[in-house]
Amino acid sequence: MHWIALRWLPEAITSGSPEPQALPTPEALGWWALQYTPHVAWQDEALMLEVSACERLWGGRLQLMRQLVAANPAPDVRMLGTQGATSLIALARLRLFVREEKRPVDMPAGLPLDTLSAAREHLDLLARLGCRTWGDVAALPRGGLTRRFGAELRAALDTAWGLRPESHAWLTLPDVFEQKLELPALAETGPELMWSANRLLSALQIWLRARQRGARSLELQWTLDLKRFNGVNLPPHQQLTVRTAEPTQDMAHLRRLLSEKLALATLAAPASWLRLRTLETDPWAGASTSFLPEDNRKGDRLHEMVERLSVRLGAQQVVVPSAQADHRPERKQAWRPALHMNSSQPAKSARNDRAAASQPDAIYPPWLLPEPLLLEMDGERPCYRGPLSKLVGPQRVEAGWWGDKEEGGQPAMRDYYVAESPEAGLVWIFRERPSARFSSGEVRWYLQGFYA
Secondary structure, X not given: OOEEEEEEEEEEEOOOOOOOOOOOOHHHHHHHHOOOOOOEEEEOOEEEEEOOOOHHHHOOHHHHHHHHHHOOOOOOEEEEEEEEOOHHHHHHHHHHHHOOOOOOOOOOOOOEHHHOHHHHHXXXXXXXXXXXXXXXXXXXXXXXXHHHHOHHHHHHHHHHOOOOOOOOOOOXXXXXXXXXXXXXXXXXXXXXXXXXXXXXXXXXXHHHHHHOEEEEEEEEEEEEOOOEEOOEEOOOEEEEEEEEEEEEOOHHHHXXXXXXXXXXXXXXXXXXXXXXXXXXEEEOOOOOOOOOHHHOOOOOOHHHHHHHHHHHHOHHHOEEEEEOOOOOHHHOEEEEEHHHHHHOOOHHHHHHHHHHHOOOOOOOOOEEEEEEEEOEEEOOEEEOOOEOEEEEEEEEEEEOOOOOHHHOOOOEEEEEEEEEEOOOEEEEEEEEOXXXXXXXXXXXXXXXXXXX
């Protein structure tokens, strides 16, 4: 067997960045290591990888160690790694490495006794017996050592020499991401939660990559430290939800969305715990690349910018046009919140959009007035900056007869024409047929659009 021991030192920042990346949770670090070997376990302060069955797939032990260091999930935090024939030897060498001490020539007999976890509570007594190394303790009579110091120390020495099989609780990758951590201090505002949320997002990125999934919906929940505040009973938790239009593994985008939402959040009481979980994920197809430089433009994608602005300004402040299945020009388009349109569109609305897209609009002008303008008449001829000359038409529209007063619409019975004005050029006008609204037979002409 062959073991690799890894340890991260948060106090040793390797980057000059003023805001170094938060170290993922211990569970997430274990998930990251599962891409190299299925045998991963935490042992005291170190992450242990048993690689004897898979090291050749990575080009050997030295090449595997180089890949582990290069793929450090927290590049801003120093990661140390050592190897050994057993997990205890690898862990002892790691502890010597942290203390910047040289490893002994005689392995494992020459290892200092304080690098063996099972011997730490007996160091004073063993030192009085003259034991300084693993070999000194192993040379003691087995029966007396077990009776005086317990079976755990003797079993650890047997494991270190390979005389006893090792037993570990191997880490596994969960089907659903859910991580919880305690805040380093009580948080009273939303932005104060962001530092700990960054740790959870780092763990989420590792889980998404391991599961080959993209996040669509996340829930961030915080636990309130008070049950009652100012005489009002408080709920045990508060939460907010982040949704994206497309599956994503981009933690920078999720971090911006979460930061914007937390900036607007009001905590009912100080928070002590934070939990992040996935509500919806989709299979991740990966990002496609191109050799053409114009296909590899930098910057945010459109839907990411729309989502960020919708969170910052409010969903009702960022709107997009939506096609409507209606023949009335002023009703062919509506404005809806972009965030809702991106997330999920009802099936009925989607059918309406397809129907609206199939309507003929070859003669429709590119610019419509907010409200049709009533035209003056020169006898029976409508005028707009001079008498109008009808060129194309009529195109008859009869819509709204089914009635939709609740939506602000009204029946329309019109004949549309493309006309020419002496000064304004081509315009779009319609005649409201007498039977539509005027029983007296009066004919009214309206201007509704312009052509470029």
